[in-house]
Amino acid sequence: MLKESIMNDNNHSQIRLTIIGITGRMGRAVAMQARSSFTITGAIASDSSRYIGKTLSEVGISPLQTVIEGPEAIRDVASRSDAVISFTNPEAEVKNAKKLSEAGVATLIGTTGFNEEQRALLIKTLSNLPLLISPNFSLGATALLVLSRASASMLTDFDFSIVEMHHSAKKDSPSGTARQIAEAVMEKRGYNSIINGRSGISLRKQEEMEVLSVRGGGNPGLHTVIANGQYEYIRLEHQVLSRDAFAAGALHAAKWLVKKEPGVYSMEDVLGF
Ligand SMILES: NC(=O)c1ccc[n+]([C@@H]2O[C@H](COP(=O)([O-])OP(=O)(O)OC[C@H]3O[C@@H](n4cnc5c(N)ncnc54)[C@H](OP(=O)(O)O)[C@@H]3O)[C@@H](O)[C@H]2O)c1
CATH class of the missing domain: 3.40.50.720 (NAD(P)-binding Rossmann-like Domain)
Structure with a gap:
């Protein structure tokens, strides 16, 4: 009340x-x-x-x-x-x-x-x-979370990845938003580990969530969720224009x-x- x-x-x-x-x-x-x-x-x-x-x-x-x-x-x-x-x-x-x-x-x-x-x-x-x-x-990022979770429920053979980009003063990585979306996708897809970057020989495992962070300049927050299938992919993206x-x-x-x-x-x- x-x-x-x-x-x-x-x-x-x-x-x-x-x-x-x-x-x-x-x-x-x-x-x-x-x-x-x-x-x-x-x-x-x-x-x-x-x-x-x-x-x-x-x-x-x-x-x-x-x-x-x-x-x-x-x-x-x-x-x-x-x-x-x-x-x-x-x-x-x-x-x-x-x-x-x-x-x-x-x-x-x-x-x-x-x-x-x-x-x-x-x-x-x-x-x-x-x-x-x-x-x-942000209301848009909340919609991105909902859409990502729904996509992970539907696209059960697709590999999900998240790329997030923020200003160079951001302390934590991956961003809290990327972690939140990753958790939602992992739950739906049954993934059990997260990889935050690759180097050398590093094949994608089947139950692995990929979350990559980019830092630089003044970007207040970009999150891209990519779902890669064998013959197609979708990309859901949210860019904050200002704080x-x-x-x-x-x-x-x-x-x-x-x-x-x-x-x-x-x-x-x-x-x-
Ligand atoms: N949820 C969201 O939508 C969203 C969006 C953007 C950012 N964030 C997050 O919000 C946080 C703050 O970001 P920011 O860019 O505003 O950081 P910031 O510019 O560094 O501001 C942090 C503020 O916290 C104050 N502070 C530090 N210790 C304190 C204490 N013990 N009690 C009360 N105030 C204290 C600082 O005061 P002094 O200047 O005196 O040290 C400053 O005013 C970060 O974790 C960031 O990732 C969340």
Whole structure:
């Protein structure tokens, strides 16, 4: 149910949003897009940020007077919001999770690069709230995931590969999105191993998923899923044109998530698949 606090807010249609990682590439993109339907009531950067204590307006992120605070303020700030969107790094997410759990509001985590243990810990710690952890908030990439899974169900003799390309500052590889699509394809095709590149004599094994990463320049994210048959192939491709695609998708998902009961949700749930 939509929280009363949202309905009773002065701007009755506004969702109060806390952004964690506000000074980063994604945090800024979300803040830029959160102009209508949202009010940024909380802004969190790392402990060592030179922006702590400054307002969003002072640092040119948004015209709002919301003060940027460090992670120790997460519980207080988030509990006065309706939703939290967080784009940081895996270690920071794990560190911040207890405070988020105590705040108890709908939480969207876009950070990528979690290992299994970190992911499981996050899901356990945040089990008391509506939670959406997605390596790709873009609506198009979610469609790519759905289409890839459907293709893997249909094309049972085809060999599936993924090529992903991102800007040179991206830390983790393969991308979280490529890993997510690979998992969906592997489940349908019964693949049991992943190869991330070839060199020398390296024949493709029958139950092997191929995932290749390219890094360079400023590309915000390209994912190509290739299904090779003996006499034909299909190629499904999604290119993000700017980070605004992730930001807009995260905000779209936040509007959906604030109305949900506690539980773990996916972007496929948001799009009704
Ligand atoms: N799900 C998606 O759709 C999607 C799309 C794009 C990117 N991503 C992922 O999102 C993550 C962030 O990407 P980015 O490009 O925005 O990175 P970035 O530019 O490096 O920004 C990271 C932000 O996290 C902050 N931070 C670091 N430690 C923190 C802590 N303990 N508490 C609170 N904030 C902390 C940093 O603050 P300081 O500047 O003070 O260090 C910075 O604001 C990456 O994992 C990336 O792969 C996901």
